[in-house]
Amino acid sequence: MKHVDEYRDSALARVLVDGIRQVADRPFKFMEVCGSHTVAIFKSGIRDLLPRNISLISGPGCPVCVTSVEDIDKAAAIAGMDGVVLATFGDMVRVPGSRVSLQKAKADGADVRVVYSPFDALKLAQSDPSRKVVFLAAGFETTSPAVAATLGRAIEAGVKNFLLLSVHKTIPGAMRALLDTPELGLDGFICPGHVSTIIGTAPYRFIADEYRRAAVVSGFEPLDILQSTLMLIEQIREGRPSVEIQYRRAVSEEGNPVARGVLGRYFEASDANWRGIGVIPGSGLKLKTEYAAYDAERVLDIKIGESRETRGCICGMVLKGIKNPPECRLFGKACTPETPVGACMVSFEGSCAAYYKYGAR
Amino acid sequence: MMRELIEELFLPALKGECACLGSDDSAVLSLAEFSGGRLALTTDTYVVSPVFFPGGNIGDLAVNGTVNDLSMAGARPLYLTAGFVVEEGFPVADLAKILDSMKKAADRADVMIVAGDTKVVEHGKADGIFINTAGAGMVPAGLDITARGLKPGDVLIVSGTIGDHGMAVLSKREGLDFESDIKSDSAPLNGLVADMIAAGDINALRDPTRGGLASTLVEFASESGVGIVIDESSLPVREPVRGACEILGLDPLYVANEGKLVASVPRAAAKTVLAAMRKNAVGRESTIIGEVVAEPAGKVLMKTIIGGTRLVDMLSGEQLPRIC
Amino acid sequence: MCIGIPGRIIKIDGRMATVDVGGAMRNIALDLIEDASPGDYIIAHAGFAIHKVDEEEAIKTLNMIREITGSVEDYDAAF
Known part of the structure; x- marks a missing residue:
């Protein structure tokens, strides 16, 4: 596959690893914020190739994992309503709420559908106007413009039975929260590739300017990640923390203004509750008031009891990179991918699931 | 009625x-x-x-x-x-x-x-x-083939490309539909097995249906108390299956097959068994994907394309399409 | 967090494109990008194209990796 296979060359990977080994003269700790990076790193065995003094730690970049218990409870309540279909992305259905996951709600008779694209949820609404289709919209800046564009199409087509439950989140605020966590001791970030496709590099500038940490926007193939690691080390060694782009084929400094325009038409910033982390001001997206008719929270009468997170689960510290999954006493015992307790075990790209699945050292 | x-x-x-x-x-x-x-x-x-x-x-x-x-x-x-x-x-x-x-x-x-x-x-x-x-x-009398028969020194042979059946079914699922020429590999394997038995010793056989090749290998390793090392670059995956898996965020290693088998064969017999498999229409794309080792017992390791090593685990639950 | 797959636009019909990812075809919406034409590679996420792959930059990146690795031959557009 073009633009994929070129970046999986084993000979080049070996030389990049050698290059890293030569310049890595002290321990370095980098965080890959994005869950797709986490998966790529585990799947390609990069951790096993890198010298031991380079640690890559996984960050909070899995939108499924950071969806709060309360938001799952709301979605489950909606799914249980008469005449309502709840549609969402694949692994959202396994995230535990206070009482049930959406998968369990489905087993109990709720109509929950898995879709690949928000567009498919809109098609569901159009094919059955007698029922309300609520799309549980999770995702970071990569995904939210797609949801906004779908809403635009719904409005254009006069579809009245398509609603959104927005649990969208934005990344830079969370990265600042991480930098404000002193015990983390990060040297720099492998910045999310496709989030940056949309937002560009300006939102990361504070990382270098205020916190003097390195930042490289990376692609998702093994050579991309290795090259980004090398670039991060070089920034630090040369004493010039900055925001560089390794993933130039898909990311430019200015990002994608068309996508941001579509997003800004329908959504505005709000506070958001991140599972395990808490409320980060301005890190969420909610529908603007003029689109209240499409907002599930405003249209439907959602009643949930008190939401509570599971006791003993250290997802919050894992998401912040303070603790590694095996340090949790539930890891691999009460909490496995089959019976996830915390959200990090649910998603394929959650840190705990990745550690469990790929047997990380 | x-x-x-x-x-x-x-x-x-x-x-x-x-x-x-x-x-x-x-x-x-x-x-x-x-x-x-x-x-x-x-x-x-x-x-x-x-x-x-x-x-x-x-x-x-x-x-x-x-x-x-x-x-x-x-x-x-x-x-x-x-x-x-x-x-x-x-x-x-x-x-x-x-x-x-x-x-x-x-x-x-x-x-x-x-x-x-x-x-x-x-x-x-x-x-x-x-x-x-x-x-x-x-x-037949004297024949003893189980999933517990793997022995260190065996090589593992898969009888063709993986993931075709699962992706063919998924391509028609509501909400995920995509167009491709991916077809289910559904086929009877008794003829192929007969040819293999005639060609040489077989220590273990299994068809990697639900849970895909990965799950079968993990079962092999844990049931036989041996280790398995497979080579990622040797795994046969048809290009459209790879493409569809990339789109939906799935791993072909965990996608179902309905006309494939994995065999554990003593190294000495591997060449003749493989040749016999390739002569059969359902085994034409048979290939060696790895070997059986003593340690780590019960585990499946993969040499990745870029030369790293990682663990291959069983699939927990159904593989769901993901955006992230 | 965000799976994005490079695929080639086969044809465009209004705001929808048929995109080929290794032989698997998917309808992808073009609402979020401008000036896409058949033959272009785009990055698709959740059914939407979010970026046109910059071929020149792709070649530059590969050349840069080759430079680090000491390989002199240029990685040209012929792949």
Whole structure:
């Protein structure tokens, strides 16, 4: 596959690893914020190739994992309503709420559908106007413009039975929260590739300017990640923390203004509750008031009891990179991918699931 | 109604050379010619949705699946029974199509469907049609093939590309649809197994259906108490299957197959067994994917494309398409 | 967090494109990008194209990796 296979060359990977080994003269700790990076790193065995003094730690970049218990409870309540279909992305259905996951709600008779694209949820609404289709919209800046564009199409087509439950989140605020966590001791970030496709590099500038940490926007193939690691080390060694782009084929400094325009038409910033982390001001997206008719929270009468997170689960510290999954006493015992307790075990790209699945050292 | 369905649709469609599928409640069969061998029995229920998919339907799947379960024990599959649960309102034309492909699949695998049962349930009590098939076969005397027979020093051979069936089915699922020429690999493997047994020693066989190749390898390693090392770059995956997996965020290693097997073969026999497999139409793309080692016992490791090593784990739950 | 797959646009019909990812075809919406034409590679996420792959930059990146690795031959557009 073009633009994929070129970046999986084993000979080049070996030389990049050698290059890293030569310049890595002290321990370095980098965080890959994005869950797709986490998966790529585990799947390609990069951790096993890198010298031991380079640690890559996984960050909070899995939108499924950071969806709060309360938001799952709301979605489950909606799914249980008469005449309502709840549609969402694949692994959202396994995230535990206070009482049930959406998968369990489905087993109990709720109509929950898995879709690949928000567009498919809109098609569901159009094919059955007698029922309300609520799309549980999770995702970071990569995904939210797609949801906004779908809403635009719904409005254009006069579809009245398509609603959104927005649990969208934005990344830079969370990265600042991480930098404000002193015990983390990060040297720099492998910045999310496709989030940056949309937002560009300006939102990361504070990382270098205020916190003097390195930042490289990376692609998702093994050579991309290795090259980004090398670039991060070089920034630090040369004493010039900055925001560089390794993933130039898909990311430019200015990002994608068309996508941001579509997003800004329908959504505005709000506070958001991140599972395990808490409320980060301005890190969420909610529908603007003029689109209240499409907002599930405003249209439907959602009643949930008190939401509570599971006791003993250290997802919050894992998401912040303070603790590694095996340090949790539930890891691999009460909490496995089959019976996830915390959200990090649910998603394929959650840190705990990745550690469990790929047997990380 | 039921009587008519059986007499006018099921019996003519499924009846083979043998007169045993009829109105009697039991098929009575002779196993005299297999004295000294052992009887292999298996049963499996098929609930695939959608019922029709590129490259097959629930009917041939139900025949091939059971034929293959018998074949993996080294048995020569002989007789099948078929039980149908049909949802009221399921189109008779579709049923006829399914029965026709069952008959064709049985003929292709050289087995006979000798007994059957049909229940029609109220609308909403089933999803179109469910089929159970049970199968009987004979394991020749002296042959002992299990999933627990792996030995350090064996090589692992897979009989062709992986992930075709699962992606063919997924390509027709509501909400995920994509166009491709991916077809299910649904096929009987008894002929291939016979050729392999004739060619050389086989220590273990299994067909990597649900859970894909990864799950079969993990079962192999844990049941035999050995380690397995596979080479990522040697895994045969058709390009469109790879593409579709990339789109949906799935790993072909965990996607179902319905016409493939994995064999653990002593290194000394590997060359002749592999050559015999490649001569058979369903094994043309057979290839060596890895080897069996003593340590780490119970674990499957993968040498990745870029030269790293990682653990391969069993799939937990159904693989769901992901955006992230 | 965000799976994005490069695929080639086969044809465009209004705001929808048929995109080929290794032989698997998917309808992808073009609402979020401008000036896409058949033959272009785009990054698709959740059914939407979010970026047109910059071929020149792709070649530059590969050349840069080759430079680090000491390989002199240029990685040209012929792949």
